[in-house]
Amino acid sequence: MDFLSYLINGLGLGSVYAIIALGYTMVYGIAKMLNFAHGDVIMIGAYVAFFSIGDLGLPVIPSVLLSMAVCTVLGVLIERLAYKPLRAASALSVLITAIGVSYFLQNAAQLLWSSSTKVFPTIVSAGGISWNGLTVSWLTLITIGTCIVVMICLTLFINHTKTGRAMRACSEDKGASVLMGINVNKMISITFAIGSGLAAIASVLLCAAYPSVYPTLGAMPGIKAFTAAVFGGIGSIPGAFLGGLLLGVIEIFAKAYISTQLSDAIVFAVLILVLLIKPTGLLGKRIREKV
Amino acid sequence: MSDKKKLPAFLSDKKYRGRLTSFSMVLIMYIVIEILMNTGNLSSLFTSLLVPVCCYIVAAIGLNLNVGISGELNLGQACFMSVGAFSAVCVSGSLASSVPDVPRLVISMIVGAILAAVFGILIGIPVLKLEGDYLAIVTLAFGQIVKSLITNMYLGIDEAGYHFSFVDNNVELIPGGKMLLNGPMGATGTQRISTFTAGVVLVVVALIIVYNLMFSRSGRAIMAARDNRIAAESVGIEIVRIKLLAFGISSCLAGAAGALYGLNYSTLIPAKFDFNTSILLLVYVVLGGLGNMNGTMIATIILVLLPELLRSMQDYRMLIYAIVLILIMLLTNNEMVKTWIQKAYLRLSTDRKGR
Numbered sequence: 001m002d003f004l005s006y007l008i009n010g011l012g013l014g015s016v017y018a019i020i021a022l023g024y025t026m027v028y029g030i031a032k033m034l035n036f037a038h039g040d041v042i043m044i045g046a047y048v049a050f051f052s053i054g055d056l057g058l059p060v061i062p063s064v065l066l067s068m069a070v071c072t073v074l075g076v077l078i079e080r081l082a083y084k085p086l087r088a089a090s091a092l093s094v095l096i097t098a099i100g101v102s103y104f105l106q107n108a109a110q111l112l113w114s115s116s117t118k119v120f121p122t123i124v125s126a127g128g129i130s131w132n133g134l135t136v137s138w139l140t141l142i143t144i145g146t147c148i149v150v151m152i153c154l155t156l157f158i159n160h161t162k163t164g165r166a167m168r169a170c171s172e173d174k175g176a177s178v179l180m181g182i183n184v185n186k187m188i189s190i191t192f193a194i195g196s197g198l199a200a201i202a203s204v205l206l207c208a209a210y211p212s213v214y215p216t217l218g219a220m221p222g223i224k225a226f227t228a229a230v231f232g233g234i235g236s237i238p239g240a241f242l243g244g245l246l247l248g249v250i251e252i253f254a255k256a257y258i259s260t261q262l263s264d265a266i267v268f269a270v271l272i273l274v275l276l277i278k279p280t281g282l283l284g285k286r287i288r289e290k291v
Numbered sequence: 292m293s294d295k296k297k298l299p300a301f302l303s304d305k306k307y308r309g310r311l312t313s314f315s316m317v318l319i320m321y322i323v324i325e326i327l328m329n330t331g332n333l334s335s336l337f338t339s340l341l342v343p344v345c346c347y348i349v350a351a352i353g354l355n356l357n358v359g360i361s362g363e364l365n366l367g368q369a370c371f372m373s374v375g376a377f378s379a380v381c382v383s384g385s386l387a388s389s390v391p392d393v394p395r396l397v398i399s400m401i402v403g404a405i406l407a408a409v410f411g412i413l414i415g416i417p418v419l420k421l422e423g424d425y426l427a428i429v430t431l432a433f434g435q436i437v438k439s440l441i442t443n444m445y446l447g448i449d450e451a452g453y454h455f456s457f458v459d460n461n462v463e464l465i466p467g468g469k470m471l472l473n474g475p476m477g478a479t480g481t482q483r484i485s486t487f488t489a490g491v492v493l494v495v496v497a498l499i500i501v502y503n504l505m506f507s508r509s510g511r512a513i514m515a516a517r518d519n520r521i522a523a524e525s526v527g528i529e530i531v532r533i534k535l536l537a538f539g540i541s542s543c544l545a546g547a548a549g550a551l552y553g554l555n556y557s558t559l560i561p562a563k564f565d566f567n568t569s570i571l572l573l574v575y576v577v578l579g580g581l582g583n584m585n586g587t588m589i590a591t592i593i594l595v596l597l598p599e600l601l602r603s604m605q606d607y608r609m610l611i612y613a614i615v616l617i618l619i620m621l622l623t624n625n626e627m628v629k630t631w632i633q634k635a636y637l638r639l640s641t642d643r644k645g646r
Contacts, residue, residue, distance in 0.1 A: 034424065036570075082617055089624035092364070096577045099570055100616035107609040223431070223566065230428045259458055265439040268432035272417070275429055279421050 004134055006256045007249060012140035014248020015147030016209070019202040020225035021232070021240035022154065023195030029171040029235040030191045033091065036098040037078060039222020040105035041196050045071045045203035046120070046213050047113060053121050060123045060204075068200040075196025076189050084185065109215040120211035123204070143205045150198060151241050158237060167191060171235065224251075227271050233284025242282055247271075310502050313585050314495065321491045328487075336599060345490025346372075346552040348591045349497045351575040352584055353544030356501055358573070359582035360510070361537035362517030363419070364427040367434030368545050368572045373564035374410050375403030375546030376553030377441055380478040381471045383554055385448055392484045400493070400550040407546020408539050410437075415538040419531050434569055441561040446472040477560040478553065485555035493551060494588075497544050501584060504540060513537050578619060 020042060027035045045067045052063040082101050086094050128137035158164040169177045170187045177184055206221060207213060224247060232243025247267060254266040274282065324341065327333045354368045379399035386395050418429045445461070447454045449468025456462050460474060473479060504510045512533045515523040524530055553559050575594055579586030597615070601608035622628050 028424075034427075082621070085621050086624050089620075092358070092577050092581070093620050093624050095364075096574055097617055097620040099574060100613050100620065103613035104610065104617065107613055111606055111610060219566075223435075227428065227432065230425065234424065261443050261458055262439060265436045268435045271432050272429055272436075275421060275425055276417050279425060281425075 002256075005136070006252050008134075008136050008140060008144075010249030010252035011245055012143045012248070013209070013252060014228075014245035015143045016202050016205050016244075017221070017225045017228045017247050018147050018241045018244025019150055019198050019205070020221060021229040021244045022150070022237065023199050024226050024229040025232075025234055025237060025240040026191050026195050028229070029237075030167060031083070031188050033083065033094045034098065034226070035195075036095065036222075037101040037105060038195065038199060039218030039220075039225075040102050040109075041071050041075055041078075041199045041218070042203045042206070042221060043109060043213075043215060043218035044074060044105060045200035046207045046217055047109060048200070049204045049207065050118060050120055050213050053123065064201065064204050067204060068197045071196040071200035071203075072193045075192040075199075079189055079192040084188075106215050106219075113215070115215055118213040120207040120213050122211070123208050139205075139208055143209070146201060146205060147241075147244075150201065154194075154237060163187075163190060224267070227268065230281055231271055231274060233281030236281070236283045236285070239281055239283035246282075309585065310498070313498050313502070313588070316585065316588065317491060317494055317498070324487070337596075340595060340599065341487040342485050342490050342555040343552060344592055344595050345487070345494055346548040346555075347572065347575065347595055348588050349493050349548035349551075350545045351572050351579070351587045351591050352494075352497050352501055353541040353548070354572050355576045355579070355582065355584060355587045356504070356537055356544075357541040358576055359580075360505060360517070361513050361534055361541075363534065363538070364424070364573075365430045365538075365541070366427050366566070366569050366573065367430035367432075367437075368541070369564040369566070369568035370434040370437035371407040371411055371542040371545035372549030372552065372568070373437055373441055373561060375400075375407040375549030376559060376564070377444075377472060377478060377561070378406045378546075379403035379550030380481050380553045380559065381446060383482065383484065384469065384471045384478075385453075387482060392482075396484045396486075396489055396551075396554060399554060400489075400547050403550030403553075404543045404547035407549065408543035410546075411542025412535060412539045415535045415542075416531075419534045419538060431566065431569075434566060438561055438565055441472070441477075442475050444472045445470070445474050475561065477558065477563075479558045481554060481557050481559065483555060483557055485551050490551060493547055497547075498584060500540060500544070504537075509533055509536055574616065578616075 020038070023038050023041075024035060027033065027038070048067040048070045049063050052058045052066050053060065056063075058066065078101055082097050083094060086097060124137075124139040124142060126137070128135050128139075129141070158168060166177070166182045167187050167190065169180065169182055170184050174184055177187075202221075202225075203218075206217075225244065228243040228247040229240045230243070231247060232239025232241070250270055251263055251267050254263040258266060278284075324333070328338060350368060350372055353371075354365060357363055357365045357368070379402060382402045383395055383399040386398065390398065414430075414433050418426055418433070421429060443458045445456045447462040447464045447468055447470045449465040451465060454462045454464065454468075462470065464470070469480070471478065504513075512523070512528045513536070515526075516528055516530050516533060520530060549564070571594075575591040576587055578594065579588070579590030598608050598612055601611055604611060
């Protein structure tokens with residue numbers, strides 16, 4: 001029974017990673033950049049939800065929506081102001097700019113809301129479903145459920161709408177997409193909007209599980225989710241989903257069976273092993289270079 | 292072409308000019324700072340920053356070899372500094388009673404550098420078979436692993452020899468013994484034997500190593516592999532082997548820098564060398580210019596001092612730092628600014644030729 005409950009907890013944590021990883025992987029797929037500021041968008045989302053539930057007294061669902069709206073606008077703004085002027089620049093310049101944006105958001109949050117940790121209110125009641133001695137908390141169920149819903153909606157959107165098709169076209173070949181009359185800049189903005197909106201959902205789920213809000217909150221989940229995206233094959237949406245879930249399960253198992261202190265080391269060691277065996281991640285496509 | 296004849300050979304050749312600028316820059320700075328220090332004109336804040344600046348310069352030069360010359364993005368340079376720092380602290384701690392300060396510093400730095408290089412090569416063998424962003428993420432992963440391993444190490448020394456334990460602290464020492472590594476608390480009670488002179492010597496050694504590598508046969512092979520992997524392979528360059536050479540030297544320099552850094556503070560925690568430090572080093576390299584060692588040095592000095600200079604702004608200083616970082620990236624990649632700089636440069640060089 002222990003094994004099953006660890007597995008389900010792992011899937012719960014993994015679902016959060018998966019939702020964050022979607023943001024990384026979509027942006028990488030279309031803009032070919034590692035968006036280091038994504039973790040800090042999560043942090044902003046958490047603060048917005050915190051103030052909206054705590055100070056404005058809004059119920060949970062409107063708070064999540066408000067947080068999503070703020071993060072979406074923030075994501076698009078960041079893209080417009082910081083990344084768009086660098087479309088033609090080298091990947092490293094964009095990376096450093098993303099790091100700059102990340103510092104900016106962290107320090108702005110520290111100035112606005114101080115560096116002290118705030119306690120996130122309880123939004124999901126404690127109990128859960130018990131079955132044969134196995135208890136699954138409501139929060140875990142909600143988290144896994146949200147992740148599945150997000151995944152289905154996103155897959156439908158990417159595969160069956162005109163915008164989704166245009167986004168896929170952009171990530172495959174920007175030049176050809178322009179010739180087909182696709183507005184590439186708009187597609188990139190939409191990608192950032194979706195990724196940041198998802199980050200807001202993830203932030204609320206994350207804070208419901210670990211109820212503390214502070215300016216560097218997004219850093220570690222950001223790195224983990226980024227790892228998850230690479231794990232599954234960066235640029236691949238099912239890959240991010242799979243990578244996120246696996247990472248969560250491995251982390252919980254490592255904590256439960258091996259050592260709490262070494263869980264991070266184990267997670268990253270598994271990542272390295274996977275990449276050595278399959279250099280483009282689990283579901284990544286291998287593109288052969290032609291001479 | 293005519294102006295080349297007037298200059299002596301070592302000035303006209305591009306490869307010597309870069310070196311000359313670097314070494315004279317280091318020398319002039321060293322003399323100026325020594326004079327300022329001895330006349331008491333340097334604030335204690337700046338004096339305390341001298342050794343760290345040298346350490347960051349050396350680690351950044353190493354990283355530039357990796358990112359600029361070899362063309363591989365490395366997001367884990369700080370972990371090699373960490374290996375160097377903690378091994379040096381252990382060596383220095385065990386030799387504290389028997390060896391005087393200066394040889395002890397040298398021995399510790401050499402041990403730190405060698406251990407970091409061995410570590411770099413061990414990591415490099417699997418890592419360098421990967422390409423692009425996957426390589427970057429694996430270096431990031433190794434950085435995290437090294438950090439959490441060192442955070443869980445306990446090492447003590449007493450009359451009976453060394454005592455080591457991992458994850459849980461089981462080290463029990465005879466009275467008079469000393470803890471060298473103390474898990475998450477890191478190294479405490481280290482004797483501070485690093486000096487600014489040692490830092491400058493290290494910078495000079497690092498520059499000599501990197502310049503000699505850059506303009507050697509291996510260096511040209513490394514750059515060929517960076518510019519076109521397939522073409523380089525087809526002329527018989529062993530990609531993994533030469534990239535490993537660059538990676539090893541880079542981690543060796545980071546190890547030496549870390550050793551100097553570790554011996555400059557009485558307490559050092561493993562969390563000091565985390566992902567943020569790796570990123571900071573990368574920022575120095577990119578702002579200074581890929582493959583340009585002088586640029587790296589200047590960028591490191593400015594960016595280490597900038598937050599201190601902005602201290603009067605108090606809470607806003609890191610915010611300003613971030614904005615400056617973004618603006619520099621936006622401006623240096625702006626077409627208008629680029630053409631303006633090019634024009635100015637052209638005007639300058641035609642002026643010189645006209646004379």
